[in-house]
Amino acid sequence: xxxxxxxxxxxxFVVLVCICLVVSFLLAFTNSKTAPVVAENERIEAERTxxxxxxxxxxxxxxxxxxxxxVETAFRExxxxxxxxxxxxxxxxxxxxxxxxxxxxxxxxxxxxxxSSETKGIGSKAGQESYLSNYKDLxxxxxxxxxxxxxxxxxxxxxxRNGVSSILRNFESIKGASEK
Amino acid sequence: xxxxMKILLNGMFKENPVLILAxxxxxxxAVSVSVSGGFGMGVALTFVLVCSNVxxxxxxxxIPSKVRIPCYIVVIATFVTLVEMLMEAYxxxxxxxxxxxxxxxVVNCIxxxxxxxFASKHGVVDSFFDxxxxxIGYTMVIVGMSVIRELFGSGTLLGYRIIPEGYQLGIxxxxxxxxxxxxxxxxxxxxxxxKKGKKFEPKMGCDGNCAACHSACEDRKEAEAK
Numbered sequence: 030x031x032x033x034x035x036x037x038x039x040x041x042f043v044v045l046v047c048i049c050l051v052v053s054f055l056l057a058f059t060n061s062k063t064a065p066v067v068a069e070n071e072r073i074e075a076e077r078t079x080x081x082x083x084x085x086x087x088x089x090x091x092x093x094x095x096x097x098x099x100v101e102t103a104f105r106e107x108x109x110x111x112x113x114x115x116x117x118x119x120x121x122x123x124x125x126x127x128x129x130x131x132x133x134x135x136x137x138x139x140x141x142x143x144x145s146s147e148t149k150g151i152g153s154k155a156g157q158e159s160y161l162s163n164y165k166d167l168x169x170x171x172x173x174x175x176x177x178x179x180x181x182x183x184x185x186x187x188x189x190r191n192g193v194s195s196i197l198r199n200f201e202s203i204k205g206a207s208e209k
Numbered sequence: 210x211x212x213x214m215k216i217l218l219n220g221m222f223k224e225n226p227v228l229i230l231a232x233x234x235x236x237x238x239a240v241s242v243s244v245s246g247g248f249g250m251g252v253a254l255t256f257v258l259v260c261s262n263v264x265x266x267x268x269x270x271x272i273p274s275k276v277r278i279p280c281y282i283v284v285i286a287t288f289v290t291l292v293e294m295l296m297e298a299y300x301x302x303x304x305x306x307x308x309x310x311x312x313x314x315v316v317n318c319i320x321x322x323x324x325x326x327f328a329s330k331h332g333v334v335d336s337f338f339d340x341x342x343x344x345i346g347y348t349m350v351i352v353g354m355s356v357i358r359e360l361f362g363s364g365t366l367l368g369y370r371i372i373p374e375g376y377q378l379g380i381x382x383x384x385x386x387x388x389x390x391x392x393x394x395x396x397x398x399x400x401x402x403x404k405k406g407k408k409f410e411p412k413m414g415c416d417g418n419c420a421a422c423h424s425a426c427e428d429r430k431e432a433e434a435k
Contacts, residue, residue: 041276048268048280052287059294066298 079104079113082130082139086110092206099195101126103203111138114203116192121184122146125155127192129164135200137167142189152185160186170198213338220342227350228398232318236310237351238387244367247355248348249303250310253296255344257288257314258323262340264288265328272329281324282315289314319343354390358382 080086089104094114097103103114111133117126123146130139144156154160163176173194178186196203226232233254240250264284265272272280293311296304304311314320323343328336359365362381364372380386 036273037275041273044271044273045276045279045283048272048283052283056287056290056294059291063294063298070298070301 078128078141079130082128082141083111083113084130084139086113086130089113091209092203093209094203094206097199097202097206100199100203103206105208109133112200112203114196114200116195118188118191118195119184120144120147120155120188121152121182122148125185125188125192127189127196129193129196131196131200135168135197135204137164137193137197140164140193142192144185147182147185152182154179154182155185155189161189164189164193167193167197170194173197213334216335216338217342217345220339220344221346221349222398222402224343225346225350225398226319226322226343227347228395230319230322231395232322233347234391236313236317237347237354238384238391240307240310241351241355241387242358242362242382243306244352244355244359245303246306247351249300250307251344251348251351253292253307253311254314254317254319254347255341256292257285258320258344258347259337259340260288261285261320262323262328262336263333265324266331266333266336269329277325277329278321281321281329285320285324286315319347350394354387354394357390358386362386 076089079089083106086106086108088107090107092103092105094100094103099116101115101117103112105112112131113128114131115126115128117124119125125147126143128141128143129137132138140161142156142161144153147153147155160179164173167173167176171194173190176190176193178190220226224230227234227237236250236254241247261281261284265281268280268284289312292314293304296307296311323339327339331339356366358381359367360371361378364370364374364377378386381390
């Protein structure tokens with residue numbers, strides 16, 4: 030093999046592969062350092078959301094809701110103030126996750142919705158307090174299904190409605206769920 | 210030291226990447242609605258620019274010219290991903306406010322343009338100062354624009370309310386206001402330089418603006434070698 034062939038065909042290939050290998054290791058190393066911090070941040074963020082939807086709550090115990098359809102996670106407030114349940118339904122751009130705080134009788138005391146996948150300014154209205162407050166104080170799922178959707182943002186607001194009604198429908202079985 | 214200072218100032222004024230070379234305008238227009246976001250973006254870009262310039266300058270004799278663009282992109286993407294990971298872990302609020310524009314530094318013309326135009330032809334120290342100067346030049350523009358846009362558009366500065374509610378120029382926070390301000394900024398800098406008699410004379414056909422240049426860089430390299 031002549032030197033020219035090497036420089037022309039082999040060297041570019043070898044150099045690029047070497048660079049890619051080195052940076053892969055570098056990135057893998059950084060990721061191994063930052064991934065736990067990111068996970069911890071997310072956990073704190075989730076805890077904060079839970080405390081926000083259930084006034085007066087401090088710490089939570091996770092419940093095993095894998096057998097219940099239409100509910101993602103459920104937490105019982107350790108001192109017995111109530112429950113915080115999340116459910117995700119398909120909106121317009123992705124999954125809209127609603128987090129609902131319920132007292133022991135299954136009444137909605139607080140609600141928040143993650144609408145980051147929805148269109149800004151249109152679908153995101155479904156995550157605003159002005160819309161979510163329609164669901165406050167509701168107890169049964171049928172009443173939640175009567176709440177109007179937002180015109181222009183039907184997909185996003187329907188996802189919120191589906192989430193809330195599914196949580197209310199399953200409240201009794203969530204209450205009976207064992208600890209995780 | 211004097212020539213290093215010259216390289217540094219070159220990026221800040223004479224060849225300001227945003228206002229003179231008109232590179233990286235997309236992120237400037239999009240992120241300059243809040244001062245904290247603009248500053249964060251400027252620092253992130255400066256970091257990527259300095260690191261990629263240094264590494265590319267170190268590797269400039271190893272990288273074969275046939276695969277230089279993929280090599281540059283890999284190096285740049287690495288630093289962007291590093292910044293992204295670190296920011297997500299330690300500066301979550303800034304990470305959220307920059308959104309997709311942080312990842313888009315990979316394809317920011319300034320970074321690739323400086324790699325191709327400067328770092329691949331100059332030594333490590335010079336490339337470091339070029340990256341720093343260009344980064345500071347970018348940060349100055351984005352912070353300057355975001356101060357005006359946030360103050361008069363939203364009535365706040367770094368989140369603190371300065372102008373009472375109801376007296377804002379809402380258009381400044383939107384795209385047309387950004388373009389308008391961008392045009393004014395270019396005009397002011399060019400006018401100031403013309404007054405000082407420092408007219409910007411492009412040295413090459415494309416004057417480093419790889420986005421607007423369609424000529425093959427191979428030819429230019431050969432011409433320079435002669």
